[in-house]
Amino acid sequence: MLHVDMDQFLAAVELLRRPELRGKPVVVGGRGDPTERAVVSTASYEAREFGIRSGMPLRIAARKCPDAVFLPVDFPVYEAASAQVMATLRAHPGAVVEVLGWDEAFVGIETEDPVATAHALQAEVLAATDLHCSIGIGDTLVRAKIATEFGKPQGTFVLTEDNWVEVMGERPTTALWGVGPRIGARLESLGIRTVAELASAAVDELVGEFGPNTGPYFRDLGRGHGRHHVDDTPWVPRAHGRETTYQRDLETPEEVDAAVRELARRVVEDIEREGRACARVHLKVRFKPFFTTTRIRKLAEPTYDADMIADTALDLLAALDDDRPIRLLGVRAEMVPPEGGY
DNA sequence: TCTGGGGTCCTAGGACCC
DNA sequence: TCTGGGGTCCTAGGACCC
Incomplete structure (x- = not known):
């Protein structure tokens, strides 16, 4: 299977409409x-x-390169480019x-000839979108995904x-x-530093550290094992x-109240589009120094009511009983599963 | 004046039921 | 002078990815 990854995607899309920035950070x-x-x-x-x-x-970033050109994120434009690539x-x-x-x-x-196929796909994507991509080829999804890094930019790499x-x-x-860094550190505490060491690690030790599912999963990962078929069933979101x-x-x-209601209002727009009501409300808060926490509450009845969601989130916040200044708020609606589950 | 915003999945542990 | 064992549901929290 192949793993296709666009090169510097957002920046590349911006350069299409601002060619004068080509070559600049x-x-x-x-x-x-x-x-x-x-x-x-x-x-x-360049950046x-x-x-x-x-x-x-x-x-x-500005400190590292004061002359860099800073551009705002423009979601609809990347969305459109992405759709064209896919x-x-x-x-x-x-x-x-x-x-x-x-x-x-x-x-x-x-x-x-997977390499020839990869080159063909790169040419087709370039012709259709003017964008370059790198392609990893592997006998499992994990290997294909990791291979891409070695192909960048604009290249291919085979990892089997x-x-x-x-x-x-x-x-x-x-x-x-x-x-990531956390799991890496926990592995290191077991004396496992390299991929080869993970591949030959004692599975009981991994189970002891990470649990009965995740432990064996990590050892398989060290061997490059995993899923080896591509699944194109459309994605059904769990939450917004x-x-x-x-x-x-x-x-x-007053500020907090207004902010939570605004977030809840926008979340409801998203789940209405999905057509599935909110079953559980998640609240995320980051207080001033750098302490982030989340709380979850299941609703008695699934709802599309933004005020109901906001009230639940505010209730969860009040239960934290913490009046430090708030730097970040997040409201998430976990939706009722679709007919027949996921 | 350091640390976004959108997600997913997993585990632990308590409550509760049979 | 005992309180098993399996299962489900729920929340808290951790970790990762793009």
């Missing part, structure tokens, strides 16, 4: 104002030369497409059973898809949420 994030509280969504390759990475606060992949004969996000997808396809240990064996466990980091911390109950 471009940073897409927030409202495009590096003095605001917001982070980098995508940095162009990455300065050490700018996605997830980095815009303020820090349609192009689906148009390839025999291709089964599983979308992972705006800018990436697995493509399952029967082919004698045959070269897995050679390519990945000595890399840290955090090079794996699904192992809205959250906002306030440029100025919320201090008064």
